[in-house]
Amino acid sequence: MTAGAAERASVRERAEEVLRRLAGEHAKLREDQWRAIEALTVDRRRVLCVQRTGWGKSAVYFVATALLRADGSTGPTVIVSPLLALMRNQVDAAARAGIRARTINSANLDEWSEIEQEIRSGTVDVLLISPERLNNPDFRDNVLPGLAHSTGLLVVDEAHCVSDWGHDFRPDYRRLRTFLSGLPGRTPVLATTATANARVTADVADQLGDDALVLRGSLDRDSLRLAVLRLSDPAHRLAWLADHLERLPGSGIIYTLTVAGATETTEFLRSRGFPVASYTGQVEDAERRVAEQDLLDNKIKALVATSALGMGFDKPDLGFVVHLGAPNSPIAYYQQVGRAGRAVEHAEVVLLPGPEDAAIWRYFASLAFPPEDQVRSVLAQLTAERPLSTQALEPLVDLRRNRLELMLKVLDVDGAVRRIRGGWLSTGEPWTYDTARLRRVAEARTAEQQTMIEYAVTATCRMEFLRRCLDDPDAAPCGRCDNCAEPLFDAEVSAGSLAAAEAFLGRPGVEVAPKKLWPPGMSAIGISLKGKISPVEQIEPGRAVGRLSDLGWGARLRTVVGPESSDAPVPAQLAAAVVEVLKAWARGADAWQQRPVGVVAVGSRRHPQLVHSLAEHIATVGRLPLLGALSPAGGGEETFRGNSAQRVRALHDAFTVSPDLAAAIEAHPGPLLLIDDLVDSGWTMTLAGRSLRRSGATAILPLALATSS
Structure with missing residues (x-):
């Protein structure tokens, strides 16, 4: 039965009430936010939201959760979320809306049994899980079937990760197809991302189903002022930071391409008297939490981070993002700079590219899916009866641990292997090495790298350039970037800072x-x-x-x-x-x-x-x-x-x-x-x-x- 206008108006009124609890007494739903909430709660549809960072995608699923849970007829919302930082922020945001959220991830092993009991008893409103959890044998076999049956709303956050055309494809996300197929009919599904071009949007929408509602908004960020400064070497780039960091508004993020780069930059800036902290995948989780909170509380000027700090980190008043070295994709770059300027009038975004960037891109590209002979050698070691752990497989094949694990995840998604407790089994199903698709993906990555080089030298509007990379039909000159307006910064560095940087490096x-x-x-x-x-x-x-x-x-x-x-x-x-x-x-x-x-x-x-x-x-x-x-x-x-x-x-x-x-x-x-x-x-x-x-x-x-x- 189709809901009438009066019922929809009532639902919208209640949605506005929840939003005010979540975001403040003056908050009002954007029209596309309401369209998404209406589709999820009234029509029980599948929705893909492609909206800029800071637009309020999380508000959509928290408001929808509150409405769906209010009458007690639906189970918990399940949010598949890629990063611990994102999960922590979302748990806090849910509490503001009166929603009880829990998370199952690698950092809270001792709480899993308690949380699973709470899920069964119905006291959890929102469960946040990592995509990797979907194929954990115990979770997949003992928790996931019941969870899929009782889920009131499935949310796929950072949904571009579902598509191998997305800039941050993760094979674990592909297992969502299985989860989707196990949901009861008319279970609403919301997929959200800020960084999907037309190809990725179509791919994700296709995976959601023919009836998916796609809500795509303008990707302009009118608070961001984009700039590029071409400095001759790493010493000049560090010296520029030392000279200009104090001028950058508030606190922010300095991104580097490597762990070593983040470590060196942190050490140098500290030697120059700046309160900064390092945030990389090699920093312990407890230390990362402290660093996150120090940035949120403005106790430090900047986090010096790799891409480990990316999707979902939420600091509305973040005043700047500086990149020491260019990411390998303009879409990834748009996502990272989008951390800034959500609740401030102006935020500065500065890219300091280097000639060494391309070598670093090539190195990471070399870690992509292995060639067919290596894949076949792994499959040859697996049987259908006796599982082999990744550790046990490693001596038998010529692949490093991280690359082996990634390959096994892809083979699992493709149905050639299956993960059980104790390791991996062969399914015996025929499997074809998709050379053509892998070549197309590699070519797309190379094209993205070339586009990033073009971004650094373009004389046109930088925000328009990025929006066009994301196939934003409304892309237009921003009037704010260093090409549209008078540049705020120049490439000059002081002799003292340069000498200090050269001595340090x-x-x-x-x-x-x-x-x-x-x-x-x-x-x-x-x-x-x-x-x-x-x-x-x-x-x-x-x-x-x-x-x-x-x-x-x-x-x-x-x-x-x-x-x-x-x-x-x-x-x-x-x-x-x-x-x-x-x-x-x-x-x-x-x-x-x-x-x-x-x-x-x-x-x-x-x-x-x-x-x-x-x-x-x-x-x-x-x-x-x-x-x-x-x-x-x-x-x-x-x-x-x-x-x-x-x-x-x-x-x-x-x-x-x-x-x-x-x-x-x-x-x-x-x-x-x-x-x-x-x-x-x-x-x-x-x-x-x-x-x-x-x-x-x-x-x-x-x-x-x-x-x-």
Whole structure:
């Protein structure tokens, strides 16, 4: 039966009341907000909202939840949400509307049983879950069926993640198709996103069903003033921040492309007296929570963050977003800058791109879905009877853990494997490697990168440019950006800040932690190494000039030891930096206990001149004998792919100490410097050092030009 006008008017009045509890006494529903709420609560339809950040998408599902729960006829709203920060903000927002929200995620394991009981008893109004939870075996088999049957409203937040055309595709989101198919008829569904172009919008709407209502609004953000400043190198970019951070309004976010970049930027700005905090995927959850709250409370000027701080972080008065390095997609960029200016008249958005951005994009692109031969090798290891955990699979295939897990999730969605308690099983279903689709997605990603380069140099309106990337039909010049109006900032930096930044970034030296445990599961591939590495075979903590991802040394190191670098003698600047690293190592608080007595090189097939010249230079400067080189038989050296188990498999008995080298070690008892160009997985140094220790070296001190992480 179709609801009449009087009933709809009554529902809208009650919706406005809930909104005022949620957002304040003067809040009023936007017309499309009401259209979405009406479709969900009165017509029980499926709705896709593509609306700008700050538009009020969360208000739609909280108001709809309150209305649906008011008569007691529906179960809880289930919100599939991608990030813990988003969940925490939504739980707090729900409480303001009188809605009891709970969340099941990796940070509250001890509460799961209690929450599941509350769901069954009907006392939970909103349950927030991560997409990964949908395929947790216990949750999928024991909780999800009943939850799907009782769900009053399903919300898919950040719905662009459902589409592999979206800038942040996540295979776990694809499992929502199964959840959707299990919902009772006329269960309303809301999908929301601020970053979907026409192709992604059509894809998501198609997954919702033919009758989905699509509400797409203008993506203009009239509080944002966009600008791009092209500075010559990382030191100038850090110096610009030091000179201008105080001028940026309120508190904000400084995005970097890498964890190392975030760490370095935080340390530098703190050295210049700014209260800032780092926020990356390598920061502990408790520390991230404190950092989030400090930003919300304006106790710090900025969070220096990777994309780990992205979707859903809600600080309405965020005054600025600065990017040190460009994201690889204008759509991702629009999403990140959209964190700012939600409840302030003006917010500043500044992009500081660098020539190294493209190299970082290429690295992350290399971690995409593996080639077919690697996928088939994984499928060949799985059976339909005996599950294998990811950890058990790792020694059997040449894929690193994160990439293996991502691949298994995609295969699960495709129906080729199934996750159960204890690991993964083969379903036996035929599976085809979709080369054409993967090529199209890769081509789309490359096109997005090129578009981001064009954004940085365009002379047209920047906001219009971004809106057109999102297929906003109303895109028009904003009148505010640095191309439409007088630029607010210039590229000038002070001599003092530049000198400080150059000195900071020019400091060579990072520690290389030694391996202490053998990879698990080595016995499955016939290698009897397990548990702790024996102390008499271990190497010591080592040093490198820097990381390939460093702001300061990264670009210089990538040209010398990166995947596309040519072989040549060590450059003078790097040779001098190595000497500085050695000096600091000898004098530091964690200095070696005894001065090295000799130098041994790791024989390199990729960079023989580089490694040999480096070893010769160190021996000459340190007045130490160059005892020789240690090369792996068969040629396994550090690569830019492969997991630890496979590296140990290739190298565990590959290093043979020649009689001449053994005699030299015997003639020079004491610690040896072991020289290589790059530490990637760390196993070359570990196993080469192990061979030297077994030949009588009392300690091995690893020294490399670079480390990959």
